[in-house]
Amino acid sequence: MARSGDVVDARVQRSKAAVLAQTYELLSAGGIGGVSIDEVSRRSGVSKTTIYRHWPSRAALLVEACSTIGSAPPVPDTGSFGADLAALVEELAEQLRSARWAAVLPSIVDAAEREPELAELHARLHARLMAPFGVVTERAQARGELAADRGPADVGAVVAGPLFYRRWFSREPLDVAFVRRVVEDALSHFGVQDRST
Amino acid sequence: MARSGDVVDARVQRSKAAVLAQTYELLSAGGIGGVSIDEVSRRSGVSKTTIYRHWPSRAALLVEACSTIGSAPPVPDTGSFGADLAALVEELAEQLRSARWAAVLPSIVDAAEREPELAELHARLHARLMAPFGVVTERAQARGELAADRGPADVGAVVAGPLFYRRWFSREPLDVAFVRRVVEDALSHFGVQDRST
Known part of the structure; x- marks a missing residue:
């Protein structure tokens, strides 16, 4: 019995993975408008009934399919706000360039x-994407490096704004000089000396 | 003959206006995915043949329907980069709040x-939206108020990045204090004294 249960579980896991992969595939190829349960079912070979058993709505499916967005490497903890921020900004720029x-x-x-x-999905993704900035900001405030009235928001x-602007609005390259200037501006905004220069 | 030509012209203008209005209506209601020539034709009562006579493609129709985006009031010319920039940023924030x-x-x-x-459409809209910032920047450079190596880009x-970030990403309010801080940060970025304070 346990064995047949395992087989069923493995099959369910495979089906779920196929559905999520095809959802993300459609999302990448055609944006949210390109994602329909019909098309996900056709491509994954998983029936619509089964899809709806796992995800009550298209939005719920999208939420899970997007769960890898913004799951970044460990948050840096160098002991200096400037160095932490530089590491995070470089990582975000790299993701914006290639992820x-x-x-x-x-x-x-x-x-x-x-x-x-x-x-709601957007709010979750955004929160996950920006969470590391919140962590380094709060650590810097706890160390007294940053004033308490200048929070993660x-x-x-100050940091993501210029990067997002370049990536999605002006569509200019996120080159090293630009990324460096964003960090410098942010540190000057917060009245923190850049110790890395 | 002239009169009947005028009548035809007026009818053509009315049809074109109806097509453009319905295109923008569909765009506002459902995004670009919601705009199809079929649906524009159905709603405007203008035949698809006629629509295609005026606009060779859906993209061409979208370009003209979006021609009001970013056509802002006259560019400020106060003689001070700080005051010009403050006026532009306030106007952009107002548009992001309500347009x-x-x-x-x-x-x-x-x-x-x-x-x-x-x-291509995006690049045009973006260029139009940011053009006034280019004008005030170049005037400030001509006056020697701004270094020549810090251009409109x-x-x-520095300015639109944080505003766009709040409007579309963090979805926080573009309040007066925030807008004011964006101007201050930009002036400090450019090494310009804020004379308005």
């Missing part, structure tokens, strides 16, 4: 303008 | 990731 989600996120931002369920706008 | 295009642009950003024709990332 597949960088081409997918605008579709979710767009959907969030109109569909509350997808606004500030860091987001 | 209909603020809910439409993410759809175009998304489409630009995949469709070259729409990447810099202004875009």
Whole structure:
């Protein structure tokens, strides 16, 4: 019995993985508008009934398919806000340059303008993406390196704003000089001396 | 003959206006994915043949329908970079808060990731939106107020980046204090004294 249960479990896991992979595939190829349960079912070979058993809605499926977005390496902890921030900004720039989600996120931002369920998905992804900035900011505040009234929300706008602008709006390259300047501007915004120079 | 020509012209103008209005309506309601020539024809009562006579492609129609995006009031010319920049940033923040295009642009950003024709549309809209920042930057450089190596592209990332970030990514309010801080940070980035304080 245990063995046949394992077989069933393994099959369920394989089906779920196939559904999630095809969802992300469709999302990458055509944005959120390209993702339909019909098409996911056709491509994955998993029936619609089975898909709906695991995910009550298209939005729920999208949430899980996007769960890898923004799951970054460990948060740096160098003891200096400047060095932590530089490491995070470089990592974010690298992801924006090459990670597949960088081409997918605008579709979710767009959907969030109109569909509350997808606004919820967007809020989660955004929170996950920016969480490491919150961690280094709070550590710097705990060390007294950063004023208490300048929180993670500030860091987001000052740091991610210019990077996102280049990646999705002006569509200019996120070169090393630009990334370095973003860090410098952020440190000057927060009144922190850049010890890495 | 002239009179009947005028009547025809007026009818053509009315048809074109109806097509453009319905295109923008569909774009606002459902993003770029919601705009099809079929649906525009159905809603405007203008035949597909006529639509294709005026616009060779869906992208061409979208370009004209979006022509009001970013056509802002006259560019400020106060004689001070700080005051010009503050006026532009306040205007952009106001548009992001309330203009209909603020809910439409993410759809175009998304489409630009995949469709070259729409990447072209995006580039045009972006250029139009940021043009006033270029004008005030160049005037400030001509006055010697701004270093020549810090051009309009810099202004875009430093100023529009944080505003766009708040509007479309963190979805936080673009309040007066935030807008003011964006201007201050930009002036400090450019090494310009804020004379308005």
